[in-house]
Amino acid sequence: MSDALEKAEAAVREASTDTAAVQLAFAAMELAKLAQQQPAAHSQTCSHQPKQGRSTGEWLAIGCAVCVGSVGIAIGFIAFAIGGISVAILALVLRSMWRDFQKGRG
Known part of the structure; x- marks a missing residue:
């Protein structure tokens, strides 16, 4: 025990x-x-390599893409402006026709 x-x-x-x-x-x-x-x-065992920058070809591709995109945006704005001018001319013509119509009746 x-x-x-x-x-x-x-x-x-x-x-x-x-x-x-x-x-x-x-x-x-x-x-x-x-x-x-x-x-x-x-x-001692780290084999980290720094990230390399972009090559010349990549920069050229980026530049071309920006140029093409800018031209596309410019064409879009020109189309928008032409549409706005067309609507303004249509409104003036319709207003003139409406006044002529009102003169003929009255």
Whole structure:
């Protein structure tokens, strides 16, 4: 019986000193150790290459696309202006016809 009692007392002592907070502290210390070791190893094995800029062909293609788009927008605005002028002329003609019609009746 005393052997079982001694084992129980040892288990109680171990449980009281090995709480969850102590376990978390040990885990945090291990994590900090790994974090200190990892950047040194990472900097030696890093094979990062800087991104290269656009080539001349890409810049020419972008320039051509902008020019074609600008011409298309300009043609669209010209068509809009011609439509507006046509509507204005139509309104003037209809107004003139309406006045002539009113004079003939009245």
